[in-house]
Amino acid sequence: MAIYLSLTNAIASLFLFVLAFALPITGRPATFLEDFRVTWSDSHIRQIDGGKAIQLVLDRNSGCGFASKRQYLFGRVSMKIKLVPGDSAGTVTAFYMNSNTDAVRDELDFEFLGNRTGQPYTVQTNIYAHGKGDREQRINLWFDPAADFHTYTILWNHRQIVFYVDDVPIRVYKNNEARGIPFPKFQSMGVYSTLWEADNWATRGGLEKIDWSKAPFYAYYKDFDIEGCPVPGPANCASNPRNWWEGINYQVLSALEARKYRWVRINHMIYDYCTDKSRNPVTPPECTAGF
Template sequence: MNSDTDNVRDELDFEFLGNRWGQPYTVQTHLYAHGKGDGEQRVNLWFDPSAAFHTYSILWNHHHVVFSVDDVPIRVYKNNEVRGIPYPKSQSMGVYSTLWEADDWATRGGLEKIDWSKAPFYAYYTAFDIEGCSVPGPAACASNPSNWWEAPAYQELDALQAKR
């Protein structure tokens, strides 16, 4: 998801970094808030994401952003604006999907080269679902009782989610 602005961009996304033969696949979660980046975290997946469909989700509310894979939270980014840490809550974002050439940062410093003989490359989606606030964006929807993601039950992980 991306605010599609130049200066103070907000972004939340999954970036699949591929793998090295025999090694786990790596997914990177990325958080960019108020034009400040460096919010990446990498997780080795416990499965081959190219072998079957999996569920990737982002729960984004005014309390935290939760990145999940198959209902397993892999990252929680809490809203710590009171400590001066930027948090994406004032801009609307669109949903984008791209396949792009991996740069040095995603390929062990350029050691893993793209095998262009396998092109064209494809991504497939099933059961795609999105719920969110309409423009002007998230700041205007925090108090709307019909927005289930802002309810008290979604303000922190429950015991099972925390265990996972």
């Protein structure tokens, strides 16, 4: 009997131990409304399949946007998105994380820049750390992102930030605080998305204007996935080295990921602030610190 009770207590203790580390981490929401809220123009966001997917609408009257109900400090967020098809010039579909602070902003951006029919879709990424942004990079996607859903992911841990398109890393920003380079790690961030008109800059620097005769424009989202430390929440979550996204496999790119990353940079990158001497006569320090 004593052995049985001892074993039962051990199992119970193990369960509580595991639960203590599992509770702070949020998982995949079942429906849009469980973890997100409409931020503007709710008439332009439509739920599909019982809220498991949504449609964003842009017309002459308005664009629209939504955001997570909570903010998170470290983790991974991803969504499957099907972008605006056909002539989408002048439109921007954005998926990003933002600290929602004015003076010292942290932000991690995916911005999908619309195109004229037949031209490649451009993805612009940007990183704000401690209020400093202007770190734009752009790549042309190697597939038609309006033909089907693709997964767009932001991984954020103490060592690095990685932007993924499906399983392909397209941007890496390492933590180089030891070299005096800012890295976002103090402020929690919410998850946001918008569909809006930006034909003053979005397509070929604003040369291609939006064709409102093609409106309304639609983008679709599904499989909302947030795994991170919610704020407010347990104070020790963000510093917990047992969080899966802090594991050794997520501190650097794998050999396969590194090959994919180089392939994207060589074959599909069309703009890099690091090499733009008109904007940065002196190469920014993070550009020479290595990925």
